[in-house]
Amino acid sequence: xxxxxxxxxxxxxxxxxxxxxxxxxxxxxxxxxxxxxxxxxxxxxxxxxxxxxxxxxxxxxxxxxxxxxxxxxxxxxxxxxxxxxxxxxxxxxxxxxxxxxxxxxxxxxxxxxxxxxxxxxxxxxxxxxxxxxxxxxxxxxxxxxxxxxxxxxxxxxxxxxxxxxxxxxxxxxxxxxxxxxxxxxxxxxxxxxxxxxxxxxxxxxxxxxxxxxxxxxxxxxxxxxxxxxxxxxxxxxxxxxxxxxxxxxxxxxxxxxxxxxxxxxxxxxxxxxxxxxxxxxxxxxxxxxxxxxxxxxxxxxxxxxxxxxxxxxxxxxxxxxxxxxxxxxxxxxxxxxxxxxxxxxxxxxxxxxxxxxxxxxxxxxxxxxxxxxxxxxxxxxxxxxxxxxxxxxxxxxxxxxxxx
Numbered sequence: 589x590x591x592x593x594x595x596x597x598x599x600x601x602x603x604x605x606x607x608x609x610x611x612x613x614x615x616x617x618x619x620x621x622x623x624x625x626x627x628x629x630x631x632x633x634x635x636x637x638x639x640x641x642x643x644x645x646x647x648x649x650x651x652x653x654x655x656x657x658x659x660x661x662x663x664x665x666x667x668x669x670x671x672x673x674x675x676x677x678x679x680x681x682x683x684x685x686x687x688x689x690x691x692x693x694x695x696x697x698x699x700x701x702x703x704x705x706x707x708x709x710x711x712x713x714x715x716x717x718x719x720x721x722x723x724x725x726x727x728x729x730x731x732x733x734x735x736x737x738x739x740x741x742x743x744x745x746x747x748x749x750x751x752x753x754x755x756x757x758x759x760x761x762x763x764x765x766x767x768x769x770x771x772x773x774x775x776x777x778x779x780x781x782x783x784x785x786x787x788x789x790x791x792x793x794x795x796x797x798x799x800x801x802x803x804x805x806x807x808x809x810x811x812x813x814x815x816x817x818x819x820x821x822x823x824x825x826x827x828x829x830x831x832x833x834x835x836x837x838x839x840x841x842x843x844x845x846x847x848x849x850x851x852x853x854x855x856x857x858x859x860x861x862x863x864x865x866x867x868x869x870x871x872x873x874x875x876x877x878x879x880x881x882x883x884x885x886x887x888x889x890x891x892x893x894x895x896x897x898x899x900x901x902x903x904x905x906x907x908x909x910x911x912x913x914x915x916x917x918x919x920x921x922x923x924x925x926x927x928x929x930x931x932x933x934x935x936x937x938x939x940x941x942x943x944x945x946x947x948x949x950x951x952x953x954x955x956x957x958x959x960x961x962x963x964x965x966x967x968x969x970x971x972x973x974x975x976x977x978x979x980x981x982x983x984x985x986x987x988x989x990x991x992x
Contacts, residue, residue: 592636592637592678594632594636594637594644594683595637596633596635597634597647598647599625601633601635602624602628604629604635604642605647606621606624606634608642608644608671609667609668612659612669612671612672613790623774623778626771627733627772629647629648629650630645632649632650632663633646633648634647634687636674636679636682638674642669642810643670643679644671644674644679644680644682645667645683646665646666646667646668646684647668648665648687648696649664649666649668650663650664651767651769651772651992652766652767653666653695653697653759653760653764653765654759654765655695655895655926655951656764656895656896656952656982657895657897657952658895659756659759660894661692661694662695662755663687663691663693663697663886664698664766665696666684666699668683673695680705681709682964685911686805688912689912690882693885693886694841694885694886694887694892695884695891695892695947696711696712696883696886697881697884698882698901699881699988699991700713700879700882703882704718706884707880707944708903709884710884710912710943710953711948712882712946712949712950713879713882713936713954714881714882714883714949714950714953714954714986715809715879715880715881715985715986716880716953716954717856717857717858717878717988718861718875718878718909718985719853719854719857719875719876720852720854720857720874720875720876721873722851722853722873722874723850723851723852724823724845724851724852726871727844727867727868727869727872728867728868729866729867729868730841730866732837734824737800738796739796739839740796741791741792741795742792742794742805744777744792747792747934748770748773748777750794750805751805752768752794754804754831755767755768755806757831758831761831762804762987763952763953763984764880764881764986764988765988766989766992769923776990784809787809787810787812788806788811789809789820790809790826791807791808791809793805793839793842793843795830795835795838795839797834797835798831801956803831803832803835804828804829804832804835804838805829805830806825806827806829806839807827807828808823809823809845810846810849811824812947813850818922819849819850820850820851821848822850822852823849823851823852823853824852825854827842827856828840828854835949840866844867856880856989856990857954857987858879858987859985859987880988881945881986882952883948884944884947885943885945885947886912886915887915887916887921887951888919888926888943889930889931890930892919892927893930895924896923896925896928897925897928897979898952898978898981899978899979900923900925901975901979902920902921902923903920903938903972903975903976904918904919904920904935904937904939905918905919905937905938905939905940905976906919906937906939906940907943908941909942910945915943918933918935918937919932919933920932920933920935923979936968936969937968938968938972939965939966939968939969940965941965942958942965945959945964949980951982952982952985952986953978953985953986955967955977955981957974957977958978960973
């Protein structure tokens with residue numbers, strides 16, 4: 589049996605890495621993917637090899653992420669896969685362990701195809717999302733009157749110019765949102781017929797405010813479906829960003845009242861999605877709660893200084909981290925509403941927090957007190973848990989609006 593080795597990727601690894609990941613996820617990678625090759629960052633990829641054969645992969649994408657009060661660099665981990673012939677040989681552990689110890693960002697994030705895997709490596713489920721399967725015949729949305737020209741559509745070329753500032757504005761309002769480079773926007777709006785799953789071409793709906801400026805958009809597709817009783821067409825909402833209440837209500841009113849449509853599916857709603865306020869029959873929403881973005885803190889003091897806090901705090905936190913020993917230890921976190929400072933200390937700990945639970949609460953959507961109920965977070969100083977729970981929380985829930 590040959591020894592499994594791990595090395596940094598090179599540009600020529602792209603096809604082989606895609607094949608390993610595609611096989612692991614049970615899909616056929618595109619044979620002609622020039623845009624994918626341009627997005628590939630070989631210096632941020634790791635491959636596991638058995639002799640000359642690539643048997644395992646992982647990649648980190650260079651993107652930013654909104655966190656409470658800031659937008660910061662975050663390693664976006666994807667493409668994690670191991671050949672079935674090489675399972676249970678420590679390949680994934682070797683890849684992920686090295687990746688997390690080497691990424692330059694203070695946090696790493698991913699979408700977990702197998703949630704049970706990533707907790708072992710210190711990731712915590714930081715964002716919970718809601719998927720909707722809406723019965724449009726029952727939901728009873730209000731019909732919001734719009735002025736002529738208030739709703740419209742964009743071409744893809746127009747969208748490249750108009751949509752990025754809206755996504756950036758959303759990042760400034762809600763944690764958990766990943767930024768997109770110009771090249772990433774090209775990938776996001778790419779619309780190959782073979783990728784549509786039998787649905788229509790993507791529609792780009794926008795809302796304009798009183799000045800004519802775009803303040804919201806929705807990306808959606810339709811699918812024709814007729815039954816003996818008549819049309820039951822399907823609407824698939826891929827993304828919705830609205831910066832003002834008027835735009836939010838107008839876009840949703842349009843989507844929920846389409847002629848000939850019977851259902852609408854949407855997979856990227858926030859836990860506190862305001863949509864429930866707009867409908868008269870919430871039971872027609874078909875809501876399903878799930879975990880979306882997992883977060884791993886790779887540099888404790890830098891990560892805790894990058895975000896803002898909902899209340900002033902001065903605590904000593906002891907972090908445990910088996911995978912990255914340099915993370916483990918006691919840190920004094922002092923913060924107010926605008927600044928934060930985190931540095932090593934020898935003072936006694938007020939709280940003990942495993943790195944996974946620190947990641948789970950980092951975006952403000954889950955509370956430290958939740959983990960104290962099972963003994964994962966331990967309070968040493970009375971009152972410290974309440975203070976930390978309030979400080980780490982945030983007024984709006986985080987949301988991740990795309991799988992990367």
